[in-house]
Amino acid sequence: MTMPEEDTNVMRAVRALENGASSVRLRAAMAVGTSPDPRFVDKLIERCAVEPEFFVRDMLTWALTRHPASVTVPRLLDELRSERAQARSQALHTLSKIGDRRAWPAITRALLTDADDEVARSAWRAAVGLVPEGEEAGLAAVLATQLGRGARETRLSLSRALVALGEVIVPILRAAMAGPDARVRQHAIVTERLLRDPDAGFEFAVEEAKRLVALGETGQEG
Structure with missing residues (x-):
């Protein structure tokens, strides 16, 4: 049975996000953000946790911001509990870019004082952007x-x-x-x-x- 062309394109994009060449991963993230599809969200978040290149991670974040917050925010909040520091820091960075205040309760004291400096810095930036009036x-x-x-x-x-x-x-x-x-x-x-x-x-x-x-x-x- 032949896979529909739309599903084939999704699989192709997913493979490109895992390509060994950072330039290919960058173009793939840009393409996914240009044509958002909720089926990409899990893969984008998964790549955020392991992507070694800063500029590719930033494009992954941009691609996530192009998808509905109702889809991305719950998944990103799950990442804040990850044992992998990069997963936590990149999820915080992405949440700060999305700016959905529903994320505020998840920015806990534990994250604000995280032993990993990059996680803590990301938590500080996210918290300042999302803090409700009166809780400063x-x-x-x-x-x-x-x-x-x-x-x-x-x-x-x-x-x-x-x-x-x-x-x-x-x-x-x-x-x-x-x-x-x-x-x-x-x-x-x-x-x-x-x-x-x-x-x-x-x-x-x-x-x-x-x-x-x-x-x-x-x-x-x-």
Whole structure:
């Protein structure tokens, strides 16, 4: 029995998404996004968890955003419980791009404090984009527990997430500035500097924070 041409095209696209050449996988993801079909969703999500190339993963995410949220969001929420870090981080990234606020309850404290930096960064970005009005302070309090974490990229990502929440972060940062950990104090100062002067630049803010911490100051105003 001959397979219908439509099913043959689906199978061809699925095979292309698994091709050994990243250029072929990229074109396949672009083609799937250009002509969305719910039958592709599971495969796209499966590939997000294992795709080694960033630019292909980004195209996979784009392809998923082209499909109905009613189909993609439940599957992406399932991925947040995956043992594979890349599956969790890419699902969070995709949910942030879709912007469906039904995903908010699934962005748990466990994800916001995930041991994997890429998962945590993706969770921070998604949470800031999806947080309901009135819950910003609670989110900021959880994010503040991560101050001082990781290398430059992680610290910058956290500062950006906190700054995006606005003035609600100020008392939380002030409390962190008074804490015993110099790294946390420095990161809190950097973040407040960026809130007050977004054009200052992260490196400038870091150098200023180092100076203040070395002097035993916090930069707090009366």
